[in-house]
Each structure stands twice: as C-alpha cells, then as structure tokens.
Amino acid sequence: MNVHDKYKPLTWWEKTYLPAIISGVLLTFGHFRRNMVNHIKKAIGMKPKVSGAVTFQYPEVRRPFWPRLRTLHRLVRREDGSPRCVGCMMCETVCPAHCIYIVAEERPENQIEKQPRIFDIDLGKCIFCGYCVEACPEDAIRMDTGIVEISAYTRNDMMIRRDQLLSLEPKKEYYTERPDLEGKPVL
Amino acid sequence: MADFIVGAVEYLSKFIFFIIAVLVISPVLTWVERKQSAVMQDRIGANRAEILGLRMLGLFHALADSLKLFTKEYFVPKGADRLIFHLAPCISIFFAVMGFAVIPHADTLIISGQPVEMQIVNLNIGLLYFFAVLGMAVYGVVLGAWASNNNYALLGGLRASAQMISYEVSIGISLVGIILVYQSVDLMEITRAQGDLLFGFLPKWGIFLQPLAFFIFMAAGIAETKRIPFDAPEGESEIVGYFIEYSGMGFGMYFLTDFLETILIACLTVTFFLGGWQAPFIDGWILQTFSDSTFLGIFQLNNFILTIVQFLAFVFKVCLVIFMMMTIRWTLPRFRYDQIMNLGWKMLLPLSLFNIVVTAIIVYFIG
Ligand code: SF4
Ligand code: SF4
Numbered sequence: 140m141n142v143h144d145k146y147k148p149l150t151w152w153e154k155t156y157l158p159a160i161i162s163g164v165l166l167t168f169g170h171f172r173r174n175m176v177n178h179i180k181k182a183i184g185m186k187p188k189v190s191g192a193v194t195f196q197y198p199e200v201r202r203p204f205w206p207r208l209r210t211l212h213r214l215v216r217r218e219d220g221s222p223r224c225v226g227c228m229m230c231e232t233v234c235p236a237h238c239i240y241i242v243a244e245e246r247p248e249n250q251i252e253k254q255p256r257i258f259d260i261d262l263g264k265c266i267f268c269g270y271c272v273e274a275c276p277e278d279a280i281r282m283d284t285g286i287v288e289i290s291a292y293t294r295n296d297m298m299i300r301r302d303q304l305l306s307l308e309p310k311k312e313y314y315t316e317r318p319d320l321e322g323k324p325v326l
Numbered sequence: 327m328a329d330f331i332v333g334a335v336e337y338l339s340k341f342i343f344f345i346i347a348v349l350v351i352s353p354v355l356t357w358v359e360r361k362q363s364a365v366m367q368d369r370i371g372a373n374r375a376e377i378l379g380l381r382m383l384g385l386f387h388a389l390a391d392s393l394k395l396f397t398k399e400y401f402v403p404k405g406a407d408r409l410i411f412h413l414a415p416c417i418s419i420f421f422a423v424m425g426f427a428v429i430p431h432a433d434t435l436i437i438s439g440q441p442v443e444m445q446i447v448n449l450n451i452g453l454l455y456f457f458a459v460l461g462m463a464v465y466g467v468v469l470g471a472w473a474s475n476n477n478y479a480l481l482g483g484l485r486a487s488a489q490m491i492s493y494e495v496s497i498g499i500s501l502v503g504i505i506l507v508y509q510s511v512d513l514m515e516i517t518r519a520q521g522d523l524l525f526g527f528l529p530k531w532g533i534f535l536q537p538l539a540f541f542i543f544m545a546a547g548i549a550e551t552k553r554i555p556f557d558a559p560e561g562e563s564e565i566v567g568y569f570i571e572y573s574g575m576g577f578g579m580y581f582l583t584d585f586l587e588t589i590l591i592a593c594l595t596v597t598f599f600l601g602g603w604q605a606p607f608i609d610g611w612i613l614q615t616f617s618d619s620t621f622l623g624i625f626q627l628n629n630f631i632l633t634i635v636q637f638l639a640f641v642f643k644v645c646l647v648i649f650m651m652m653t654i655r656w657t658l659p660r661f662r663y664d665q666i667m668n669l670g671w672k673m674l675l676p677l678s679l680f681n682i683v684v685t686a687i688i689v690y691f692i693g
Binding site for chain 2: 156160163164166168170171174175176191192194196198241292320
C-alpha cells in the first residue's frame with residue numbers, strides 16, 4: 140500500500156490551495172492584529188491586559204529558571220572552607236562524557252581521608268546531564284549556580300578548576316518556583 | 327525659462343518617485359519584514375542596532391545590514407566565469423529597477439499650463455514593456471548560477487528559470503483580460519479607465535472587473551519574486567539556490583532584487599487591479615473645493631493638491647499590497663517543486679485562459 144493512500148485525495152477546491160491559504164492568513168493576521176493593538180496600547184500609555192510579545196529582552200531581563208534546571212557546577216565547601224568532596228571518584232566514573240579529572244590528596248586531619256587536589260571539569264565536553272550530582276555520596280557537587288553563559292576563546296579555557304568550582308555560590312534568585320506565573324504572561 | 331522650470335519640476339517629481347520606490351522603500355522593507363513577522367509570531371523582532379543610544383524600533387538594522395554587505399569580502403570562486411559572475415547581479419537588479427519606469431504614480435500635473443505625465447517614461451506600450459522586463463529578469467538569475475561554477479547553484483538556477491518562465495505565462499495571459507476590458511496597453515490609459523464608476527458606486531477597478539485575473543496575477547507575481555512560498559530557487563535554509571557562491575554586495579544585489587521585485591509586483595497589482603493612483607470620491611471633492619488659481623507661480627492649486635493626493639493614494643495602496651504579500655510570505659511554508667509546477671501549468675494557466683474566453687465573450691456582447 141502506498142503511504143499516501145491513507146489520506147483522502149484532495150478535492151478540487153483543496154487543490155487550489157486556497158482554503159489552506161485563507162485559513163493560514165486569517166490566523167497569522169489575527170495574531171498580527173491582536174499584538175499590534177497591544178503594542179499600540181502600550182505605546183500610548185494604556186495598559187494592555189496581555190503583552191504584545193512573549194519576548195524576554197534577554198541580557199537586561201532574565202527568564203526565571205525552572206527549579207530543576209542544571210546550570211554550571213560548583214563544589215560545596217565545609218564550614219572551614221575546605222571542600223566537602225572526599226575524592227571518591229564516583230562522579231568521574233559515572234560521567235558519560237568523561238570530562239571530570241580528579242586527583243585526590245590526603246587530608247590533614249584523619250576523620251576524613253581524602254580531598255581533591257585537582258578537580259577539573261572540561262565544560263567543552265560536559266553534556267550537563269547531572270549524573271555527577273546524582274552519583275555524589277557526599278552531596279559535594281551541585282549544579283545550581285544559575286550560570287548558563289559559558290564560553291571561551293580556546294578549548295583550554297573551557298576547563299574549570301577546583302578553586303573556581305569551590306568559589307561559586309548558588310544563585311537562588313535566578314530560579315523560580317513557578318516560572319509560568321512570573322514575568323511576562325505566557326500567551 | 328518656463329520650459330526649464332517645467333522640465334525641472336517634471337524630472338524632480340519623477341526622481342522623487344524613484345527614490346521613494348527604490349531607495350527608501352526597499353531598505354525599509356527589510357525592517358517591515360522583520361517587524362511584521364515578529365508581530366505575527368508574538369515576538370518583538372530585531373531591535374538592538376543603535377546609534378548613540380537611539381534604537382528607533384530597530385530601523386537601523388537596515389543600515390547595519392547594508393554596511394555589513396558592503397564591507398564583506400566579495401569572493402569569486404575558483405573556475406568561475408569572472409565577467410559573467412560580476413555582471414549577473416547587475417543584470418538582475420537592472421531589470422528590476424527598469425520596471426519602475428512605466429509605473430504611473432499620479433494623474434497629469436499642469437505646470438505653467440503644460441500637462442506633464444506623472445510617469446517616468448510615458449510609453450504607450452507600457453504593458454508590453456513590463457512583460458519584456460519581466461522576461462529579462464530571469465537572465466540575471468540563470469547567468470549568475472551558471473557563472474559560479476557550482477552544481478548546486480546551477481540546479482538552483484534551473485529551478486529558478488523553470489519557475490519564472492512558467493509563471494510568466496500565467497502573468498501574461500491573466501493580463502490579457504485587463505487589456506480586453508480597458509482597451510489599452512498604456513498603463514496610464516489603463517489607470518485612467520479605472521476612474522469611472524460601475525453602477526454608480528463601485529469604482530471600475532480591475533479587481534472588480536477581473537477578480538480571477540487578480541488572484542492569478544497575485545499568485546504568479548509572488549512566484550516571480552522568488553520568495554516564500556515559491557522560494558524553491560533560493561531555499562536559503564536548506565536546498566541552497568542560485569546565489570550560493572555570492573557574498574558581500576553580490577549577494578546584496580540579489581537580495582535587493584527580491585525586494586525590488588516585491589515592490590514592482592505590488593505597484594503593478596495596484597496599477598492593474600486597484601485603480602493605480604485613482605482616489606475615488608476624493609478627487610471630485612478636491613476639484614470642487616479648491617480653486618484653479620495659480621499656486622507657487624506655476625501650478626494650479628486644485629490640480630496640484632489632486633496630484634499629491636493621488637500620489638499618496640498610490641503609495642498607500644502599494645503599502646497595502648506589500649503588507650498582504652508579506653503576510654502570505656510569513657504564513658505559508660514552501661511549495662514542493664512539483665506543486666509549484668502543477669499550480670503554474672495545471673491550475674493558473676487553464677484558469678487564466680478561461681478568464682480570457684469569458685472576458686472576451688462579455689466584452690464582445692457588452693462593449
Ligand atoms: S553533568 Fe554529566 S557530563 Fe557534566 S560533568 Fe556531570 S556527569 Fe559529567
Ligand atoms: S564530588 Fe562527590 S562524587 Fe565526585 S569525587 Fe567528590 S565526593 Fe566523590
């Protein structure tokens with residue numbers, strides 16, 4: 140059976156493409172009219188009920204992140220500022236992109252044996268799957284910094300080092316409970 | 327001296343029309359295209375180009391675009407036919423610009439008692455001239471495609487020539503109805519003939535006398551401009567078209583040609599089907615209200631005001647048609663190539679022939 144046989148053949152009227160064109164143009168024109176009215180209302184100072192566009196003017200206005208969004212990693216610190224990470228290599232092992240490089244060293248006090256001397260993440264390879272966060276037994280690595288603008292001129296610069304990871308803070312204010320109710324209304 | 331003034335005013339008015347039509351509207355059209363599509367799609371559209379903190383709703387993007395195109399490298403591919411490669415965009419844009427010569431943009435203006443036709447060239451075979459110009463437009467495309475020594479470009483050129491030639495047939499035949507009804511191939515005469523009233527209230531415009539021809543002309547006209555939904559020759563997004571090897575201003579000229587052709591088709595649609603510069607009901611009122619006293623030394627007051635109003639009416643109608651074409655362009659997806667050919671040869675051509683027969687019979691018995 141031909142794949143096309145399951146569709147009804149087009150009638151003569153449909154073959155002129157006119158019905159599809161007319162309904163399409165009516166739809167787009169409807170959007171144009173509604174948005175234009177709202178834009179003009181805003182321009183002359185009246186407050187339209189909904190905005191004429193769903194655009195966020197990005198660098199100035201940030202779209203709130205979903206609470207589950209995975210952003211740049213950070214390493215959690217203990218009270219004394221040393222890394223909570225115990226260098227167990229779980230994250231390095233689970234990472235599907237093989238982009239974590241850990242070299243452990245001995246910790247000065249001996250309740251906790253190890254801490255990472257080197258903890259590099261190659262962000263050029265990372266796929267932001269969040270498995271490292273899931274795998275960590277110490278909850279030492281998290282992805283809640285709210286940093287999504289990650290770029291560099293060279294591949295080497297895409298490496299993020301231990302001290303940088305340790306210095307990052309969570310950014311609660313970038314996240315939201317209900318992004319659909321904040322900022323602009325979703326049309 | 328009087329002759330000099332008449333000549334100067336004549337050339338000035340034609341020059342202004344040309345400047346507005348070609349050099350102002352076409353860059354503004356890129357802005358209109360961006361903004362209109364944005365509003366249609368609930369977006370804001372390009373608005374980041376700024377001069378001294380002034381953004382002007384993104385109007386400067388047209389400037390930024392042209393700056394970019396002018397300063398980019400004009401790259402000639404290896405093995406290209408250099409002469410034709412350089413010539414092809416010029417041919418393309420040349421014929422698009424030529425088309426504006428016969429468009430009447432207002433009725434006769436009287437300067438020092440001498441009538442001056444508001445048309446860049448007052449050709450009595452304007453319509454045939456338009457066909458000729460349209461027919462030549464395909465050369466720029468095909469030559470450019472052939473000269474760039476690239477198989478994809480050549481295939482794009484083939485698609486373009488097949489499409490443009492097919493739709494020229496429909497355009498030509500649909501306009502035969504107009505010639506039959508208005509008994510002229512002079513665009514000025516055709517526009518003048520649309521000034522009368524039908525049954526006392528309906529302007530005798532082409533769209534009312536030849537509705538079928540109007541649809542055929544619009545569809546075929548959009549196909550002539552090679553824009554979506556008929557952009558199989560170009561297909562920038564994936565199937566790459568005839569200007570793939572062009573960069574910098576070579577590409578810019580092809581790009582401009584598309585916009586110029588859009589304006590040209592809009593101008594012609596207005597001239598043939600929407601009464602050209604006719605401003606029905608207002609013109610009689612203007613002639614009665616204002617006296618025919620001398621104005622600025624050389625004009626007649628009522629004639630002068632009427633000419634301005636007619637010119638504005640023409641521009642307004644053209645903008646309306648362009649808006650419609652843009653709406654269609656941002657609504658429909660691209661037709662498949664076989665659909666384009668089917669639509670051209672199996673739908674528009676028979677319809678336009680049918681239109682001629684019916685029109686001829688009616689004109690024979692009534693006219
Ligand atoms: S997010 Fe995934 S890919 Fe990135 S470092 Fe963690 S485990 Fe590896
Ligand atoms: S971040 Fe967690 S999983 Fe990775 S080495 Fe440190 S403690 Fe182990």
